[in-house]
Amino acid sequence: MGILEKISEIEKEISRTQKNKATEYHLGLLKAKLAKYRAQLLEGPKSSSAKGEGFDVMKSGDARVALIGFPSVGKSTLLNKLTSTFSESASYEFTTLTCIPGVIEHNGAKIQLLDLPGIIEGAAQGKGRGRQVIAVGRTADVVLMMLDATKGDVQRALLKAELETVGIRLNARRPNIYFKPKKAGGLHFNATCPLTHVNEKLIQLILHEYKIFNAEVLFREDCTADEFIDVITGNRVYLPCIYVYNKIDTISIEEVDRIARQPHSIVISCNLDLNLDFLLDKVWEYLAxxxxxxxxxxxxxxxxxxxxxxxxxxxxxxxxxxxxxxxxxxxxxxxxxxxxxxxxxxxxxxxxxxxxxxxxxxxxxx
Missing domain, CATH: 3.10.20.30 (Beta-grasp domain)
Structure with a gap:
């Protein structure tokens, strides 16, 4: 059985397993296996010496912003509006086939904006050019997730799931957990606050899945098993993200109002140049x-x-x-x-x- 099949089997088992006190250890173990297989999938075969073709560009300016979204949501149009760079835009999908950098000049700063090719569902497993797009996204300071306002919140949920799969955590902070593997001494587990999601036995099971038998673990806040797995893995990226809903000129004012009130969300229209100044101010704020x-x-x-x-x-x-x-x-x-x-x-x-x-x-x- 290949890694993709193993991942699929574990995901199915997690979805059909009821969440209660009796199954928390089983679910924790499944999540640890899932994270391990996903990491192996991203690393690729170790024997392969030839690396896949990438399209990363040299980081320049004071900060980097990555435009990520499905095809034909308006990423190239937004790049053309905000920078002096031209990126071909058309009504058909996959107009952009490589990474096109541009520079936004705002408040005296030079902000590098990357127009990345549209990604599709399954990008984390390598469909389309998903892996290259996501790899560039991990190097950004802020992610602009471009969404089609006419399609509601479906695109947002799908894209967030794809990025979560490859270890990109959006608008989340790093778990406050101290973790240090040791050569001997067994597991030393402690917590400075009451824990409602995990206990010492579950932590030990997760560590054993990673072949870790000696470690110091200190929970400084009430974290979940998923957050502890993120700490063990150590390659998670925590990025601020702005959800940019384009094409608001084609939906009702009630729907615009609903979307605009969602956390981290901005509504714009590239065709009519609506709200682009506010978007720039928001990017500046998120870049800190x-x-x-x-x-x-x-x-x-x-x-x-x-x-x-x-x-x-x-x-x-x-x-x-x-x-x-x-x-x-x-x-x-x-x-x-x-x-x-x-x-x-x-x-x-x-x-x-x-x-x-x-x-x-x-x-x-x-």
Whole structure:
């Protein structure tokens, strides 16, 4: 029996098994086997030296956004609207056959936008060019999932399932579980809170499925067996995702209102240029980027608002120094900050001070 058949059999058994106290160990074991077989499927045969043809492009700019969706939902049209890059768009499916990069210039930042070929159901198993598309998606900072508003939430559920299968977790945070395999000593299991989904016996069964017999496990929150399996596997990617519903000009206003109220969802129309500015603002928010402006020494010198430094949220003054030049932190004396991160303007701060969006900084060296 091949891996695909094994995966299919386990999925069928999970679907027909009732979830209750008596079956939790059996289900936990099935889920562990399923995750293991899926990982083997993605790795491919170890003896094969020739790798499959990919279409990854070099990461550039301040952040990367991946456009993922089924064929003919408007990905190429959106790329053409938001960037100066041309990607062929037409009414037939699979117009885009490779990865086409473009650059969005927004709030002084250069955001790389990747128009990926449309994926189909079964992409995680290699149908279409699903594996290459998903591999590029894993390298993104934010996923834009393009959906056809006329098809309700069917596409969203199918695409989310495909991405979940290959270890991409959308709008989820990493489970707060400490896990460390050891050479001896057996299993040391502990939890800092009451657990309602798993217990020590189930954790031991799951670890045995992965041939792990000695480990330290500490649950710092009430996690599920699936989340623990994610921690063991170690190759999960947790990405923010915006669900972009296109073609809202073809559905009723009531349906537009319903979709727009869903979490992480935005409604647009590429044909009529509706809501594209709001989409860009949302992308900026999900990327968690901030702009920092520099000021030279001297009382009459104005800050340079024309060319800001683009950094990640929660960046410190030390990050600013490294961004300008890696040697500045070594000769750093103090910095003066004007902006919302300080109590008064200017405020003298050290390397550990956390800057905020649109702060102005003046670095004083020794």
């Amino acid at each position: 980027l901030i702009r920092i402006y520099t000021k030279k020494r001297g009382g009459d010198q104005n800050p340079d608002f024309g060319d800001g430094l683009i950094l990640r949220n929660n960046a410190t003054v030390e990050h600013v120094c490294h961004y300008i030049h890696r040697t500045i932190a070594n000769s750093f004396k103090y910095a003066l900050i004007w902006g919302t991160s300080t109590k008064f303007n200017p405020q003298r701060v050290g390397l550990s001070h956390v800057v905020q969006d649109e702060d102005v900084i003046q670095i004083v060296k020794k």
